[in-house]
Amino acid sequence: MLNxxxxxxxxxNIANIELSKxxxxxxxxxxxxxxxxxxxxxLTRRKGAGNIFEIQTPHAVNSLKYLGIILDSKxxxxxxxxxxxxxxxKLIFVVSKSAKLNWGLNYAALKITYTGSILLLLYGVPVxxxxxxxxxxxxxxxxVQRLINTRLARAYRTVSNEALCLNTGLTxxx
Numbered sequence: 001m002l003n004x005x006x007x008x009x010x011x012x013n014i015a016n017i018e019l020s021k022x023x024x025x026x027x028x029x030x031x032x033x034x035x036x037x038x039x040x041x042x043l044t045r046r047k048g049a050g051n052i053f054e055i056q057t058p059h060a061v062n063s064l065k066y067l068g069i070i071l072d073s074k075x076x077x078x079x080x081x082x083x084x085x086x087x088x089x090k091l092i093f094v095v096s097k098s099a100k101l102n103w104g105l106n107y108a109a110l111k112i113t114y115t116g117s118i119l120l121l122l123y124g125v126p127v128x129x130x131x132x133x134x135x136x137x138x139x140x141x142x143x144v145q146r147l148i149n150t151r152l153a154r155a156y157r158t159v160s161n162e163a164l165c166l167n168t169g170l171t172x173x174x
Contacts, residue, residue, distance in 0.1 A: 015040075039064050045074055069124040077128035081137050084124075088117040088144045096151045107152060114148040114170065145170075 019040075026033060039061045063072040063079055070080035095113045098105050105113075121144060125132060132138070142161060149164035150157060159167075
């Protein structure tokens, strides 16, 4: 028997033993878990690990949301970062509709929005710091920062990000 098969079987046995312990504890304490809300996820970077759970109570999933952070089975945080970038972009576009050249929100209000959107973007960074350091994610975060900087400076799209950061007095996020 290969070592990989042995470790997957061991993981399967341990997971099923622990799930049965949880089930019996819940029965002893007269607690019922909502089966639709109960989920289980295998965290591994191995290919083809599949579903190791035999008990049907927890639904095996490839990603789940825990405390606002989207975890996937490979811990790449791709979904979490994409979701945060989408939320920030939508917030910036909604606010920028009321910030025109001659009327609308002033610089201070836009800067507060910028700070809020960056705080939204940075939620969960200690957990997914290694993923954010990848070049593709840094580029996406820079694009979000550039969106608000062009709105704050009321500049053209062709102005460089460094010049926008200098003009707005905000440090680059990458």
